[in-house]
Amino acid sequence: MKFGNICFSYQPPGETHKQVMDRFIRLGVASEELGFDTYWTLEHHFTEFGLTGNLFVAAANLLGRTKTLQVGTMGVVLPTAHPVRQLEDVLLLDQMSKGRFNFGVVRGLYHKDFRVFGVNMEDSRGITQSFHTMIIDGVKTGRISSDGEHIEFPEVEVYPTAYSKELPTCMTAESASTTEWLAERGLPMVLSWIIGTNEKKAQMELYNEIAIEHGHDITKIDHCMTFICSVDNDSNKARDVCRAFLANWYDSYVNATNIFNDSNQTRGYDYHKGQWRDFVLKGHTNSNRRVDYSNEINPVGTPEECISIIQRDIDATGITNITCGFEANGSEEEIVASMGRFMTQVAPFLKDPS
Amino acid sequence: MKFGLFFLNFQLDGMTSENTLDNMVSMVSLVDADEYHFDTVLIYEHHFSKSGIIASPITAAGFLLGLTNRLHIGSLNQVITTHHPVRVAEESSLLDQMSEGRFILGFSNSENDFEMDFFKRNLASRQQQFEACYDIINEALTTGYCHPQNDFYDFPKVSINPHCFSKNGPKQYVVATSKSVVEWAAKNALSLTFKWDDSLADKESYAMLYNEIAMRYGIDISNVEHQLTVIVNLNADGDLARDEAKGYLKNYIVETYPDIDHVAKINSIIAENAIGTDAEYYDQIKLAVEKTGVKKILLSFESMKDSNDVKNIINMANDKISKNIKA
Numbered sequence: 001m002k003f004g005n006i007c008f009s010y011q012p013p014g015e016t017h018k019q020v021m022d023r024f025i026r027l028g029v030a031s032e033e034l035g036f037d038t039y040w041t042l043e044h045h046f047t048e049f050g051l052t053g054n055l056f057v058a059a060a061n062l063l064g065r066t067k068t069l070q071v072g073t074m075g076v077v078l079p080t081a082h083p084v085r086q087l088e089d090v091l092l093l094d095q096m097s098k099g100r101f102n103f104g105v106v107r108g109l110y111h112k113d114f115r116v117f118g119v120n121m122e123d124s125r126g127i128t129q130s131f132h133t134m135i136i137d138g139v140k141t142g143r144i145s146s147d148g149e150h151i152e153f154p155e156v157e158v159y160p161t162a163y164s165k166e167l168p169t170c171m172t173a174e175s176a177s178t179t180e181w182l183a184e185r186g187l188p189m190v191l192s193w194i195i196g197t198n199e200k201k202a203q204m205e206l207y208n209e210i211a212i213e214h215g216h217d218i219t220k221i222d223h224c225m226t227f228i229c230s231v232d233n234d235s236n237k238a239r240d241v242c243r244a245f246l247a248n249w250y251d252s253y254v255n256a257t258n259i260f261n262d263s264n265q266t267r268g269y270d271y272h273k274g275q276w277r278d279f280v281l282k283g284h285t286n287s288n289r290r291v292d293y294s295n296e297i298n299p300v301g302t303p304e305e306c307i308s309i310i311q312r313d314i315d316a317t318g319i320t321n322i323t324c325g326f327e328a329n330g331s332e333e334e335i336v337a338s339m340g341r342f343m344t345q346v347a348p349f350l351k352d353p354s
Numbered sequence: 355m356k357f358g359l360f361f362l363n364f365q366l367d368g369m370t371s372e373n374t375l376d377n378m379v380s381m382v383s384l385v386d387a388d389e390y391h392f393d394t395v396l397i398y399e400h401h402f403s404k405s406g407i408i409a410s411p412i413t414a415a416g417f418l419l420g421l422t423n424r425l426h427i428g429s430l431n432q433v434i435t436t437h438h439p440v441r442v443a444e445e446s447s448l449l450d451q452m453s454e455g456r457f458i459l460g461f462s463n464s465e466n467d468f469e470m471d472f473f474k475r476n477l478a479s480r481q482q483q484f485e486a487c488y489d490i491i492n493e494a495l496t497t498g499y500c501h502p503q504n505d506f507y508d509f510p511k512v513s514i515n516p517h518c519f520s521k522n523g524p525k526q527y528v529v530a531t532s533k534s535v536v537e538w539a540a541k542n543a544l545s546l547t548f549k550w551d552d553s554l555a556d557k558e559s560y561a562m563l564y565n566e567i568a569m570r571y572g573i574d575i576s577n578v579e580h581q582l583t584v585i586v587n588l589n590a591d592g593d594l595a596r597d598e599a600k601g602y603l604k605n606y607i608v609e610t611y612p613d614i615d616h617v618a619k620i621n622s623i624i625a626e627n628a629i630g631t632d633a634e635y636y637d638q639i640k641l642a643v644e645k646t647g648v649k650k651i652l653l654s655f656e657s658m659k660d661s662n663d664v665k666n667i668i669n670m671a672n673d674k675i676s677k678n679i680k681a
Contacts, residue, residue, distance in 0.1 A: 017516035021451045045444070046512040053444035053515060057416040061452045064420020081441065082473065088401070088409035095375050096417045116440055116509045153472055159407035160371030 003347050004038035004323030005031045005339060006074060006226060010249050011048040020051050023332050028062040030336045032069040034343045038102060039066075040074040040323055046112050049252040056089035063097040072102030074190060074226075074323075075172055079108055079127035080117040083151065086131070087138045087158050094139075095163045102168040104190060105132060107178070109272065110257045122267045126150060129181060132171070139167050170224055175271035176206060183207040186216030191319065193226045194275075196297045200225070201316040222321055225313060228298040229324035231341040235301040242300055245328035247287040250294070299324065303345035310350055318353045355643070356650040357675055358394025359385065360430050360583055364606060364656065365404040374407055377656070378414075379421070385668065386422040391675040396430035396460050396547075396652060401469060405606040412445045419453040428458030430547065430583070430652075431529045435464040435480060436473040439487040439507065443494035443514045450495075450518045459495075460547055461488070462529040481534050482506075495523030527581060530560040540567035543575050548646055550583040550654070551610070551619075554626050557582075558645040565647075581650035582642055585627040587657045588667050592630040595658075599629045602657035628653070632670075 007027050011020045024041075031039040041058050044050030052058045055073040062071045076086065093101040107128040108114065114121040127150045138144035139162050145155035173179045173189040182189050189207060191200050208218050228246070232238035254260055259269045260276045284290040299306035310322060329338040359381065365374045378397075385392045397414045400406025408414050411429035418427045428449075434442055442461075449457035463484040464470050470477050486504045494500040494514035501511035518524065528539050530546045539546055546564060548557045561580070568575045587602075589595035600620055607616050607623075626642065628635035643651070653671070655664045 011515075017451060018519065021448075021516050025452060044515075045440075046515065048515075051515040052448065054441065054448060056410065056413045057445045057448050058452070060413045060416030061420040061449065064417040064422075066420075081438075084401075084472075085410070085437075089413050092408060092410055092413055093417075095371055096379070096414065098372075112510075112512065116512060117438060156402040156472070158402070159365065159404060159409065160375060163372060 001347070001350055001352065002037045002222075002321040003035075003343065004040055004072070004224065004321070005036045006040040006042070006323050006325040008042050008249070008325060008327055009044075009050045009052045010245075010252065010327060011051055012245060012248055017051060023327075023335070024052065024058070025062070025065070026332055027326070027335065027339070028069070028071070029065055030339060032066045034336075034339055036069070036339075036343065038070040038072050038323065040072045040102075040104070042074055043077050043106075044256070045110070045116065047110070047252065047256045049249070049256040056086075056093060059101060060093055060096070063093065063100055066100075068100075070100050070102055070168070071097070072168070072170070073104045074170070074224075075104035075106040077108040077110075077113055078105040078131050079124045080113050080119050083131040083134045083138075083146070084144055084153065084156065084158065087135045087144055090135065090139060090167065091158060091160050091162055094167060095160045097163075099164040102170065103135075104170040104172070106172045109259065109269070111259070111266070112256075123150065125177065125268055136167070136169065168222070170222075173203070173207075174275075177271075179203055179207050180210055183210035183216075184214050186211055186214065186221055188222045188224065190323075191223065191225045191317070193228050193298055193325070194294070197313050197316050200313055204317045204319070223317070223319045224321045224323050225317060225319040227310065227322070227324045228294060228300065228328060229306065229326055229338070229342060230300045230329050231303055231306050231338050231346055233302055235305060238301050239295050241330045241334070242295065242328040243288075243291050245330075246291045246294055249328070250290050251287055299346070303341065303349075306342070306346045307349050310346070314350060315353050320352060322347075322350070355678070356394070356579075357392050357671070358396065358426075358581075358650060358652045359392055360396045360398065360652040360654050361408075362398045362400075362606075362654055362656055363406055363408045364602065365407045366602065371407055377661070379418070380661075381655070381664070381668075382418050382422060382425065382427070384665070386425050388424065390668075390672050391679060392672070393424075393426055394458065394650065394652065395425050395427045396458065397428070398430045399433055399462075401466075403605075403609060405609050412442075412449065415457060416445075416449055416452070419449060419456055426456045426458050426525070427453075428460055428524065430460045431462035432459065433464050433469070434461045434487040434491060435484045436469055436475055437487070439490035439502075440494070440500065440512070440514065442487070443491045443500065446491070446495060446524055447498075447514055447516055447518045450520050450524045451516045453519075455520045455524070457524045458527070459491075459524045460527040460529070461491075463531050463535050465531050479505075481538070484535070485538060492523070492526075530557070530564075533560070533563060536560045536563050537567050540564040540573060540575075541571055543568070543573050543578055545578045546580045547652075548580065548582045548642075548648065550585050550627055551607075551623055553622060554642055554645060557642065561646045579649040580646060581652055582646055582648040583652045583654070584639060584642075585623065585629060585657060586635075586653045586655050586667065587629045588632055588635065589658075589663070590631060592634060595630050596624050598659060599624055599627075599657045629657075
């Protein structure tokens with residue numbers, strides 16, 4: 001069983017960038033002190049939804065501050081930066097941290113990123129798959145080249161050489177297409193916190209079926225399951241403390257991308273648009289109802305309630321790499337306290353899948 | 355006079371990438387202690403060969419800033435022409451926040467035609483792209499936003515997050531790579547970094563050009579603090595120091611200056627840096643300081659193979675700095 005802490009670096013109304021970044025650092029350092037295995041960072045640009053635009057640099061700083069903690073990206077928006085730059089960053093962090101860096105990626109959901117960095121958002125899936133293959137091969141061989149559809153450059157040597165024999169990676173998988181692509185290659189997925197147990201189970205069944213067809217040992221693939229978490233001996237207090245943060249946070253998420261607009265015609269994001277339509281039908285466009293739904297499917301409550309929710313998903317998916325986001329727990333001290341309760345009153349009581 | 359270190363991170367024959375980076379990390383950890391008077395560490399950007407195995411100096415600076423408490427750490431020559439300016443601005447402001455003002459942005463135009471072509475930049479408009487990138491970066495670091503509408507970048511106004519911790523963004527230096535860059539730097543009152551592999555005559559001509567342009571355009575350069583980079587290899591046996599330096603520099607010089615006499619170039623670098631015996635280096639460096647008007651000297655000890663010798667030389671230099679401070 002492994003436990004991670006994911007930090008969104010969201011800027012709630014009324015907070016300064018300094019306060020958000022101080023908390024970002026403090027939660028990373030506290031993660032090591034409290035015994036978490038991994039601290040995960042998220043990439044966002046130009047929005048209060050997340051203040052960390054370059055995860056390699058943010059992860060570097062946290063790796064420098066810590067000794068044993070793994071630090072990961074969840075994820076780098078792969079299509080919007082040159083693959084050689086990304087490979088060079090990955091190798092550097094793998095070496096400087098002596099194997100404590102986990103390279104997690106996403107294909108991107110936010111139109112401003114693609115506009116500013118000059119990439120066609122409709123090509124994001126193809127570019128992601130192409131760049132990912134290139135980068136992972138480059139880590140192993142120390143060389144990279146491309147004469148492909150999305151980018152062209154001659155073969156070059158890249159440095160430093162890799163430290164890890166097998167670089168830890170993951171990719172956020174929401175659609176069936178991404179799940180299938182990862183399964184064919186036996187690569188680990190990150191499962192989202194906004195889907196319920198049945199959807200997680202269905203996603204894993206799809207993955208496992210395809211991975212087995214392609215000859216992969218599914219018992220050795222380190223998928224990661226994410227949650228929003230608040231642990232308090234008073235269940236109502238845990239739910240209430242999350243409410244203000246999550247209402248603003250979910251609104252910020254919806255405002256940060258234009259793909260949920262009815263008139264949006266961006267191709268390649270049918271899964272997300274369909275998911276949003278389901279949200280609309282269920283009335284989850286109302287912030288309070290969305291938070292209620294979030295609280296129902298995530299470990300928000302007493303230690304016993306949190307154990308029950310996470311164990312249910314462990315049993316349904318077989319995933320034992322559990323990552324929780326705690327930023328909705330109030331002040332920095334309250335967040336660290338909730339992290340502490342998770343590591344002492346929840347984590348030790350979770351069991352391998354039955 | 356202020357002092358700091360810079361790291362080229364050449365991976366020499368017989369060394370691994372891990373050894374090379376470990377040497378930098380241990381040296382930086384050493385001089386971060388309060389008893390040392392070095393205040394700066396800058397890291398060299400280089401791509402595609404062992405003559406510099408760090409391609410992302412800002413990322414490396416991020417790690418070292420996390421590891422240290424006191425030193426100001428940054429890039430020596432972040433090549434802004436071949437990088438997206440919004441990325442450079444985001445990385446710089448992020449580290450300025452995370453280090454509470456200890457990050458330094460040293461940047462450079464691209465001197466390498468292969469890299470310009472590799473990253474799909476037009477050779478003919480090198481200087482214009484460099485200036486356009488800088489304008490975007492500087493706007494972002496000083497205001498928190500950028501809204502470029504030039505020949506190279508055109509997109510809506512965006513917030514560069516997190517905004518800087520420092521009032522006007524991190525301290526900036528630009529490498530003196532050409533007359534056009536030096537003229538531009540003078541017009542913008544930006545401090546120069548003089549290259550260790552340029553001849554003293556070139557450095558002097560850049561310094562004179564800078565002052566002439568600043569005067570002609572009425573630029574206030576009272577806050578300008580140029581810095582000089584110096585390769586150090588000192589040994590009681592001067593020939594040993596010179597031989598070690600020659601071996602260290604050879605691959606880099608062959609790669610960087612393919613069309614000149616490599617032996618002559620290396621000999622000139624040895625003569626104009628702090629390479630030889632303890633008695634040989636002082637006059638040359640003093641002359642370079644006088645000719646360039648620098649207020650900071652950055653030293654690289656990486657050509658010295660024996661780590662104990664390096665520590666001894668660092669301690670000797672530290673003692674001299676300490677005595678000067680007390681005097």
